[in-house]
Amino acid sequence: MQPKLKDIARELGVSTATVSNVLSGKGRVSDETRRLVNEKVSELGYRPGGPGRALRTGRSGVLGLVLPDISNPLFPAFAQAIEAAAASSGFGVLIADSHGDPSAQTDAMQRMIQRGADGIVIVPCRGTQVSDLPLAATIIDAASTPGNCVCSDHHGGGRLAVEHLLELGHRKMVFLGQSRRSTVQSDRIDGMQAALSVDARADVVWLEDGLPDFAALARRGATAVIATSDLHALTALTCLQSAGLTVPEDVSVIGFDDLSFSARIAPGLTTLAQDMPEIASAAVAHLMQQLDGAPVPAARIVPMALRIRGSTGPVLKTIPPQDRPIPQQGDLTP
Amino acid sequence: MQPKLKDIARELGVSTATVSNVLSGKGRVSDETRRLVNEKVSELGYRPGGPGRALRTGRSGVLGLVLPDISNPLFPAFAQAIEAAAASSGFGVLIADSHGDPSAQTDAMQRMIQRGADGIVIVPCRGTQVSDLPLAATIIDAASTPGNCVCSDHHGGGRLAVEHLLELGHRKMVFLGQSRRSTVQSDRIDGMQAALSVDARADVVWLEDGLPDFAALARRGATAVIATSDLHALTALTCLQSAGLTVPEDVSVIGFDDLSFSARIAPGLTTLAQDMPEIASAAVAHLMQQLDGAPVPAARIVPMALRIRGSTGPVLKTIPPQDRPIPQQGDLTP
DNA sequence: CTGTTAGCGCATTCAC
């Protein structure tokens, strides 16, 4: 049995309130009593219990994190960042997965409330609008979503990607998305379109229409692919490689989100990374301000960062792949 | 303000005990009163609040999930499965990340206890031993870890991988691990070794010693690579491809864990998948039994499943890569 | 300045 406030008080012959005062540093307590209490506390290894405190103060020190799909590969970094940001504010994190289902999302939020969460960080399902919660909430979605509180500058990320390719001499690109209905993907592609110079062109291809033939796109002149996710960039890269094309010599490839594998493939994947720590701490800070009774702060847009790796390179004078020598690698193992 | 038990009671002119009895279905209540209460409850949208209940019953309906590294790409599937299993038992999930640090792990567990978690599911840091918790706990690690409660049959997975390759005619393989200190990886590689036929050989290579030259390994006769994670298999596969070798014609590649990208690359990655739903529900069930006062159940070992995709194929009569025609892909886009 | 009292929301006695 964990020691309770009452145990400390009884053993010391003082009241529970006195012990509580010592621990919270609030009420005035004599130095002698304070010393005794602190001693006993560390002796018994007392830790104030959550439920009692929550009941009394109306604050649980827990926040809910509602996600549309935990299995999304971007989630680990995100959850980790939120957990870290919350922990540094002394908060715990309760997770829930809505599986992309709006009614499950509403359910999940209800359950977080019921469990006593002080606030909710929510990444909404596509097309869902989160409205009038009886609770502090922070919405993380695309900037163009109404009610959004914190997000990455997806549009700016798209621009950076295209600008990088333009500098390398690319003028014919492919923009690769998964779903037209994703606001984040649309924002990214809009940013790409906006950055195209007058002499550059791009085709937009959606994976929801079926897997495109990347080698054929290259044969028709495209020298670069920008995908709205590293996952799709990886698909493009491996399709190109297994069709005998070389990245980046034949085609440059860029992704988004700097997923776990992106630095570990050959060539390393150039990508636009979200600043997860910044987004997470902004989201948690946003929540804390609401809890402190401040008005809902303005939306915060966090810039994305271009991480250049081996998958992008300058446009080469056109040499048909079959005429080029097969690249050789040094032998590292004796 | 959320409605309280007292609000329902007052509006109906009954006592809070009666309302509580109706909701829990325990004490005897007249059908008429029952109907009235249920009506009022759904009218006001009353939900029993967690903290009050937790304080009274000593059960919070929340379990803690302590992970060594949320950013591990295997985690999403795992967290999702645990969350689903917990939710179907009416439990919430509080997450914590120990960042591989044993003291942070202990801290995290303390905080879960403090927050009132009823039990803990823990994937321990490497080399950590979890001992005598004042709480129900389920440890998920390798089978060879003392105290382990639930895990995949990593050894059997290794065997399945090698058996698959032997059937395809492979006799010279490379086993690729990341860290010698990982019990899971060791178990997997032990299983691989155990399944080698007398005429087959394998070299074990560790990424912690530096990135090997996969093309050179192939030139010296290896026709297959089995990595202890899809992440490392992907590294091998892309290194081979960018060195001009073809998968699976020149070298077959197998990974572990069926990560999110594994089905989306070209060729699709053959892999050994963990049965996450089964592991998660076993872990949660294990916890529930302890909470119900049952003795700690025996450890449960869940089989792994071989998912064959395009990255493994039969050994071909040796044709040097440069003499083979460059593969062509059909054009899907008009 | 110190310590006692009251009550957060709920479920469980036990009288009626």
Next chain:
DNA sequence: GTGAATGCGCTAACAG
């Protein structure tokens, strides 16, 4: 069949 009383662990307001 129902209701009043009790206390889970803790802290805010109050009396000593």
